[in-house]
Amino acid sequence: MTVTLNHTIIHASDKTASAKFYTSLLGLASHKNLGPFAVVQVGDTSLDFIETDEEITSRHFAFQVSEAEFDDIFGRIQALELPIWADPFKKHPGEINHWDDGRGVYFPDPDGHLLEILTRPYGSGGLEAEHVNPLLR
Known part of the structure; x- marks a missing residue:
């Protein structure tokens, strides 16, 4: 199984x-x-x-999407004027990341859960990626 x-x-x-x-x-x-x-x-x-x-404790949910889906979803995030961050620690507000030579962004749901959309799995670009995932450094 x-x-x-x-x-x-x-x-x-x-x-x-x-x-x-x-x-x-x-x-x-x-x-x-x-x-x-x-x-x-x-x-x-x-x-x-x-x-x-x-009280709701914030959790994190990440969704892998295609490049086209990223564009569509990101457009809806912008239309809703949701805050975004390039990282889960919210140190880079208003930015997306390009880790593993893909794209990723973090944003909140209505109850404060931290959602993420990403186009490449973590580490998939390896050390050869132009934008190496910081987890590999």
């Missing part, structure tokens, strides 16, 4: 609003309701949003 990630549960202040944010921004199919969850399908994995009144 091949092990795959089937789903993960994401706490949200409004599960429907969060599900709609992800599907609209990422260009995914509409969410489905399943019991207490608003389920967003991302490939073989689902993001299962559940509402909570408790």
